[in-house]
Amino acid sequence: MPERTERLAEHPVAIASDHAGYGLKSDLIRLFSGRVAWLDLGTHSDESVDYPDYGYAVGRAIVEGRASRGVVICGSGVGISIAANRFPGVRAALCVDSTTARLARLHNDANVLALGARIVGIAVATDCLEVFLATEFEGGRHKRRVEKLRVTS
Amino acid sequence: MPERTERLAEHPVAIASDHAGYGLKSDLIRLFSGRVAWLDLGTHSDESVDYPDYGYAVGRAIVEGRASRGVVICGSGVGISIAANRFPGVRAALCVDSTTARLARLHNDANVLALGARIVGIAVATDCLEVFLATEFEGGRHKRRVEKLRVTS
Numbered sequence: 001m002p003e004r005t006e007r008l009a010e011h012p013v014a015i016a017s018d019h020a021g022y023g024l025k026s027d028l029i030r031l032f033s034g035r036v037a038w039l040d041l042g043t044h045s046d047e048s049v050d051y052p053d054y055g056y057a058v059g060r061a062i063v064e065g066r067a068s069r070g071v072v073i074c075g076s077g078v079g080i081s082i083a084a085n086r087f088p089g090v091r092a093a094l095c096v097d098s099t100t101a102r103l104a105r106l107h108n109d110a111n112v113l114a115l116g117a118r119i120v121g122i123a124v125a126t127d128c129l130e131v132f133l134a135t136e137f138e139g140g141r142h143k144r145r146v147e148k149l150r151v152t153s
Numbered sequence: 154m155p156e157r158t159e160r161l162a163e164h165p166v167a168i169a170s171d172h173a174g175y176g177l178k179s180d181l182i183r184l185f186s187g188r189v190a191w192l193d194l195g196t197h198s199d200e201s202v203d204y205p206d207y208g209y210a211v212g213r214a215i216v217e218g219r220a221s222r223g224v225v226i227c228g229s230g231v232g233i234s235i236a237a238n239r240f241p242g243v244r245a246a247l248c249v250d251s252t253t254a255r256l257a258r259l260h261n262d263a264n265v266l267a268l269g270a271r272i273v274g275i276a277v278a279t280d281c282l283e284v285f286l287a288t289e290f291e292g293g294r295h296k297r298r299v300e301k302l303r304v305t306s
Contacts, residue, residue: 048294052301059305076256078246078263079298085238086305093231094247100272103229110231119253141201145232148205152212152239 014067016041016054021073055083077116105135167220169194169207174226208236230269258288
């Protein structure tokens, strides 16, 4: 994306995938390089791995403050989004469209974008990531709800 | 669905939504009545409520064994799926297509279907629920991964 030069994220964005998401992860890292400081937590090949390990890696990076936002990718996006959401400080949004990505930022202050590499193609994934990184949380009545996501009751 | 009479779920299916999902929840309860024993955990009107409360209600019903599966609905499906996934025994899949619903059952043994009432219409939601309830977990290599979703490490 040489025509877009503005910085999309001030802090590192953690990214991880299983083998099914490895290709899409590589493409997104390349397409957003220069605009995003990536923290690539693997996997680093097509060799079969377990998606929870990679969802947890991004979750830990978020809660430990090593990254402000994250991207997680598996085949459908379901498994790795479940893993990331095990952390009370993570709000992972599985998106197959940029409308959901926008609403997830506006209303849920989502800090992790989850994608399914066997569900969406690169154009949709790019749109989702662009909107996810550029949209600010709306606050207001949504703040109370987001706070409730920190304490399971 | 008078033409379909087979039972889709042996045990109660918990269902809950916020105000944005109230209409879709009512429609799904009606359309699947007779085939599904619903445990309706609210909300019961269009009055504004907080989605985490309803995601937690379904999560608790699953982990306490009052329901074998669940359905959660909010505007985008994102917020309430995050809430449900706070429980290590819950695997909530946000779906906007029946392919994802099928993969979520086959590979993730998803026990909660999350829907966005402002993202999908009744036909898509019906297809997702039909597939979610009718598809069995594939097991095999997916079993180890699902077990890892029980213990965040």
